[in-house]
Each structure stands twice: as structure tokens, then as C-alpha cells.
Amino acid sequence: MLSIKDLKASIEDGTQILKGINLEVKPGEVHAIMGPNGSGKSTLSKVIMGHPAYHVDGGSVELDGKNLLEMEISERANSGLFISTQYPTEIPGVNNVEFLKMALNSKRNYLGFPEIGDDEFKKLCEEKMELLEMDDRYRDRGVNEGYSGGEKKRNEILQMAILDPKVSFLDETDSGLDIDALRIVANGINHIMSPEKAVILVTHYQRLLDYIKPTYVHVLRHGKIILSGGPELALKLEEQGYDWIEEK
Amino acid sequence: MDSMNKVSLAQSRIQAIGMPRRNNELWTFFPVAKIPAASATNFATDSATASDAVSIPSTFEISAEKDFAALLPIAKNAHTMVRNIADGESEMALIKANNDFGHTVLNIGKNARVSLEILDNKVIHELAAERFDVCVDEGADVEIFFANPANELPLRFRHFRIVQAANSTVRFSSIERGNGISRVSIDDFLRGSGARFEMRTLNILNGDSSSHHRLTIYHEAPETTSVQFARNLLDGHANASYDGSVIVNPDCTKTYSSQLVNTILLSEDSSVSVKPVLKIYHDDVECTHGNTCGELDADQMFYLVSRGIPPESAKKMLIRSFAKELFYPLPDSPAKKRLLQVLE
Ligand SMILES: Nc1ncnc2c1ncn2[C@@H]1O[C@H](COP(=O)(O)OP(=O)(O)OP(=O)(O)O)[C@@H](O)[C@H]1O
Ligand SMILES: [Mg+2]
DSSP states (O other): OEEEEEEEEEETTSOEEEEEEEEEEOTTOEEEEEOOTTSSHHHHHHHHHTOTTEEEEEEEEEETTEEGGGSOHHHHHHTTEEEEOSSOOOEEEEEHHHHHHHHHHHHHHHTTOOOOOHHHHHHHHHHHHHHTTOOTHHHHSEETTTOOHHHHHHHHHHHHHHHOOSEEEEESTTTTOOHHHHHHHHHHHHHHOOTTOEEEEEOSOHHHHHHSOOSEEEEEETTEEEEEEOHHHHHHHHHHOSHHHHHO | OOHHHHHHHHHHHHHHHOSOOTTSGGGTTSOGGGSOHHHHHOOOTTHHHHSOOOOOOGGGOGGGOOOHHHHHHHHTTOEEEEEEEOTTOEEEEEEEOSSSEEEEEEEEOTTOEEEEEEEOOOOOOSOEEEEEEEEEOTTOEEEEEEEOOSOOOOEEEEEEEEEEOTTOEEEEEEEEOOSSEEEEEEEEEEOSTTOEEEEEEEEEEOTTOEEEEEEEEEEOSSSOEEEEEEEEEEOTTOEEEEEEEEEEOTTOTTEEEEEEEEEEEOSTTOEEEEEEEEEEOOSSEEEEEEEEEESSOHHHHHHHHTTTOOHHHHHHHHHHHHHHHTTTTSOSSHHHHHHHHHTO
């Protein structure tokens, strides 16, 4: 469903960060991407979403056969792509719930559905907030405004739960979460997951993968996926780090 | 001083200081060439006799006045409306000038609580000028606000001379979104300890409109506070300027003053000028000023559109939140309600 082929992207000064990424994601799969700091994991998520800081030098990204690279960012999202950034942006003054509703209605509008009613939205919101054990603080404040690192991550998963995307790219959603929050968020992700959907998890730690079983584990280094394997690869990386890979 | 004196005094004072010029520090950023000299200085000779006799507060100091805009309504023999609000009273009032030139005197008693909305005079010819003299007694709490509708104002001056006694609070809040040229000038005198002045102004400008603020805040007693907060959203060829001076007298310990101007330029041709001036004659004071200017925050834009919100809607959301944020800190009051409602 998500097909990334030979994707190359650079930043404004011409430095190439992604040097030919290939990734094939099918419905029902969970892909974990690991790799040392600065290898290009976050860049990959932002490039497929169309972040203006990056220039695509070559390659293709397709979602269900549609070329994402030619779409507006909002269209990519409304077509079913969701990315959770490593450092969610604060938007003071834009109420979190109003934002969620606006986002959901944009998607419904794009897909030709009528706007969601107030009651129905309220119900949906409450249900998902309960799933993620979130309290009213998330309702009253601005988007991520003054949220702690962990609260921001939880708010990202709330958005994912409400927007119900086909493919979610979650960038270090586990970092900053305490032990209970990790369990809650991971359960939330499992709950949203279904055989028609797919999740890509960027993580540095095995512990998230204890909760969410990956179908594949990939190692990204210097802008390329240099090794792929099953869940056991994550365990090996946790024990031995990344250096052995290049020696191979 | 009788009324005839005040008119002729203002006229001769204008003669003495001359018409506003660029090199006059009170008019640095103002397009002075746009002031129609004829209508501004053509004073009717018999005007003085038509004036109503009003007792003038000693705080007027016309003969020392330096701002042309403060003198003009008086020199034009504007009808003076006086409103006295007794000690301890609570009052909500609307003020509206019915002529091109207006003069309002407000005497606000001890511990009074007052909310004043200034409405626009929609039938203006070439030039409109209003002056407000606000005398605030001890412990009074006053809000003054206006949100000008987006109409065709050719050229408008509003001058405020505010004198505050101990422990009084004045909150001045405004939204400018007219199509013409507007200048607001404020001289605020913090004369008693514990006095506090807050000003929040938002300029939402487009086309060739421009909005200019010139403030001087005189901290003349210890433990006084002034807060200035201006935000500009400028599109088209719009231009905004902010000229804010803070003067802290000797012996004014524990003065606090802040000034912050945030501008978002929505077009290539819009512009902003900011001039902060601090004259501090004491050590034990905290004065800050800041000035930011930029476009809409790219990360915030990305975040909104990456959740499926179309770019135009995302832009509107960010603009609206930037604008509304300015007034969130106001206490719940008619001013807050009205200003936020205007921004919906
Ligand atoms: N907008 C940018 N401007 C400049 N350099 C950038 C930009 N985006 C990414 N880079 C650089 O590209 C490289 C990859 O960054 P990226 O954030 O994708 O790494 P990462 O794999 O997510 O690392 P981490 O594990 O630390 O999150 C880094 O060297 C980073 O400094
Ligand atoms: Mg990263």
C-alpha cells in the first residue's frame, strides 16, 4: 500500500540526506525503523509528507498506487497518510479539540463525506481519549501548548485515532513516555491497527516492540536502509549496537 | 481657563509648533504629506465664541503640548463632552463623536470600575481628530477599547491623555482594521504608586492602509507598571508603525515596564517600523522591549496541513490565533468579549 522506491532527498544547501530509500509496506504490517542518530529516519517521514525544508532529488512514493510526491501536503494526509513528528509543534491559540474537528472534517470533505455532527464528534473524541487515558487538560488548551514531552506524544496518537489513517509513520513516539504511558500508547496503537492498515515505527529501543510486534525491522544508516530482518533483528541491535553491520 | 482661551490657546500653540513634519520625533513614521494642511489649520475665526464653557482640568497643559493631534480637536473648537463617574461607581459607556472633531473629558472617581467603548464616527470628511482626557483617581479600574470596523476612514487621529493616581489600572485595547490612515497617540502619566497601564493593540491591515501608534508613558511614582503589547498582521501594501517611549523618573523604584511588538508580514510589500525609547533615571527598574517580525510559522503551518487541513484554512487558523492571543490575558470584561468576538 505504501511503496517507496529509490527515494533521494536533500536539504536547502544541497546536502543529500536520503540516498535511495526502498521500502514496501503492505496492509496489516508493522515496520520498525531503527538506526543511529542523524541517519535520516525523521527526514524520511517528513519527506514523504512533503515538508518544505526538503527537496526530492529522485525516486517515488506511492500510496495505494497514487503518487504522493505530486500531492499537496493536506491531500497526502487526507488520502490516508499520517506522520507523527519526533517533536510535535506547539500551536498556542488554536484549541486542541477544534483543531481535531477541523482536521477530521477536512478529511471527510476531501473524501466526499458530510461534516461530522457535534454530538458524534464529541462521542468519538471521548471514546478515543478514554482509550488513551487522557483527561480534560487536552481539551481546553491550545494544540500541544505547554504539554510535557509525554503528553505531546499521547496527543499525537489521539490524532491518529481520530483521523484513522491507512498508513501511520510514528517517529519516536515512545521516547519521553513513562512506563505506564508507554503501555497505554502502545495499546492504543494496537487498537487502531487492523489488517487494512499499516504502521511504521521509528524507535531506538526494543521495549516498544515488546508491545507492538513488528513484521519487519529495518536499519537506516547514512540515508539508506542497509539491513532488514524480522523481530529478532531488533533484539540483536539492542545487544550489539550498529557497528557490526558495516563489518559484514 | 475659560473655553475661549482654550481654543485660541490651542490654535496659537499649533502655530508655534507648526504642522507635523517627518523630522519631528513624534511623527517619524507618519505619512505627514497626507495631512490636508488646509482643513487642518483653517480655523474659523468666530469658533471660539461658539464653544461651550467647560472647566478644564489643570492637567491639560495646552501651552506645553507637543503633539499636533492633541491640539487639533481643541483648536477646531470641538464640542467637549464631560463625564464624571463618582467614587465607587460601576459604569459601562459608549462614546461616539458626531463631528469630525471631538473632545471627551472623563473624570473617574476613586475605586470606580469603568468600561468604555469608543465607537466610530462613520461620517468623516477629510480628517477626523478626537481627543480624550482621562483622569483616573486612586484605586479605579478602567478599560478603554475600540475595534474599528473595516470601513473607509480617510485619516483619523485619536489622542489620549491619561493621568493615573495611586493603585489605579487602565487597560487600553484596540483593533485597527480600517482602510485609511489612523494614528493613535497616548500620553500616560503614572502619578501614584501602584498605578498600572496596559495597552494591547492589534493592526489587521490590507491595501494601502496604515496605522501608527505613538505612546509616551511617564513613570512618575515608585512601583508603577506599564505593559505595551502590539501585534500586526499586514497584507497588501499596508504599513504599521509603533513608537513607544518609556520615561522613568528618578526615585521611581520598582518600576516595571515591558514593550513587545510582533509582526507577521503576509505580503512582500507590507512593512512595519518600530522605535522603542527608554529613558530611565533610576537603577531599580525592570524594563524590557522586544520586536519580532516574520511570516507565519512554517512548522505550525506544516503541522496543520499535515493533518489534512487545506493551506488556506490553516493560514486563517494561525492568523486568527495570533490575533486572539493578544487579548486572552484580559480579565473577563466587555472589552475582552467584544474584541474576541470581532476576531471570530
Ligand atoms: N532541515 C534540516 N536542515 C539541516 N540539516 C538537516 C535538516 N533535516 C535533517 N538534517 C540533517 O540530516 C541528518 C538526518 O537527520 P534526521 O533528523 O533525519 O535523523 P534521525 O535519524 O531522525 O536522527 P535521531 O535518531 O537523532 O532522531 C542529520 O545530520 C540532520 O542534522
Ligand atoms: Mg529523528
